[in-house]
Amino acid sequence: MSVTTLSSPALAQRQPSWLVRLFDYKPFLIVMCLAPALGLLAVFLTYPLGLGVWLAFTDTTIGRRGIFVGLENFQYLLTDPLWWNAVFYSVFYTGIATFGKFALGFWLALLLNNHFPFKSVLRAIVLLPWIVPTVLSALAFWWIYDPQFSIISYLLVDVLHWKSSNIDFLGSPWPARFSLIAANIWRGIPFVAISLLAGLQTISPSLYEAAMLDGASAWQRFRYITFPMMMPILAIVMTFSIIFTFTDFQLVYAITRGGPVNSTHLLATLAFQRGIAGGELGEGAAIAVSMIPFLVFATLFSYFGLARRKWQQGEAND
């Protein structure tokens, strides 16, 4: 503060140059401040988004400009069993993984909301899976799911004697699908738990005290206080989680690359396989664009479905 008061007399004496005056002209300053951010977003986000939609209607390949082919790419996708398979697995993956993440994450948040020693250390440890690069932890999962040397198989077969032979996690379609979902849940729990924990801490303890005086059980306190109070934050976190689970790429690409026999392709990995690896940019873009309706629907559903209570009451958003 003292710096500014000191510099102001000096400033008054000096005749401000035209450059200084220009930068103090508010409309100019606003444009200058917004230019870098909006410029970057326009060139590398809005333009590619439009270009992607355009590419989806062309037969562009790598190294050849395409011509407009109308809905041909989409018509082809509708007859392509692999695309339908990817749609099915994307929806299935998102549904099960989101449910798992939120059930376990909410539970973990409730546990962390208690008082116990080393709470902040524990909170820091819990966030670790979310911090570490996904591909690198996915590699660890790949090794954990190894057909021969899986540590889970070792535990179940040699230590606990529950099973007689090793589990083939990634060799056949359904075990592979569930193995990937488990890895996704593992990675998603921390984000959900820490976000919901922040929401839990904003709930006033006096509500619980009042409910306890009225004789509410622990379940009733959860059902009628915690859950409704958490709805707005649940809606936001769930919207984010659904969007980024549905468009997930890294985990599947690192662990199975869509195999065995293309059973674990998500739309994103299929788009990569066709568009970049296969060179069919137009078709890849069509697959990517086909994700948009699902995303819009999921966003509207999770946001308005969960935040329903709020906008029905006509409260302002905050």
Place this chain on the structure above:
Amino acid sequence: MTDTLAQGSAVTKAAPDTMAWDSGLRRLMMIYLPLGCFVLILLFPFYWMAITSFKPNAELMNYRDNNPFWISSPTLAHIKHLLFNTAYPHWLKTTMLVAIGSTTLSLIASTLAAYAIERLRFRGSPYVGLGIYLAYLVPPSILFIPLATVVVQFGLFDSPLALILVYPTFLVPFCTWLLIGYFKSIPYELEECALVDGATRLQILRRITLPLAVPGLISAGIFSFTLSWNEFIYALAFIQSGANKTVPVAILTELVTGDVYQWGALMAGSLLGSLPVAIFYSLFVDYYVSSLTGAVKE
């Protein structure tokens, strides 16, 4: 508060079953046991990664004679192989360069944008803020194919500069959003005082607002650094030559060779690639937690 506590203890004395309800055993079963399971499961892959990277190959492939959960003769062979027989140091350098470059770029862009939206207040500024926020909801999986053609058009294909320029698309929305929240918490009166004293807008930003927003800048910075260190799909699609790859992409595409996976080297690479962000994280835990929760609450 003391009243209710006193009443509570009186009640527990009167009714022994309520006391049992709150006893240590119940706490153990309902809190510590599930918490222990959570921590065990969340940390096990890292333990497994670490222990694999120091195990000799003979132990890795033989669970009968060695306890797989422990190392009987630790070795640095995998790490040595990684550092001297592969381009790993180079990949680390590229990743660091890309992460620092894109973090700097997006911090500058988003500080200016957040200042304009929150403090220079103009007609429609909330809508610009909303637009930037919505950009955060566009996932990279939709953008990477058209972006690849854009990158080729600009002649940036296979260059780390492409990543430095593209990463801000997901960093700027997050940072701007975080910083708008931070600027909001700085009293506007401070700026008014400076205006009355004749300071220009840029002086105000440099001398008053930015020094007060340092915690927010640190949060945004470490978040951007982590996100760009972890980014995968753009780096996979835009970089082709082995030398220019970032660590996550290089480990997956350069170290996974043939049918026999070198698990020791793979896990050592993953461990070394995770360490920088893990160390960074441990230094700034509180900033991470506050920015994560602050961003969600905004």
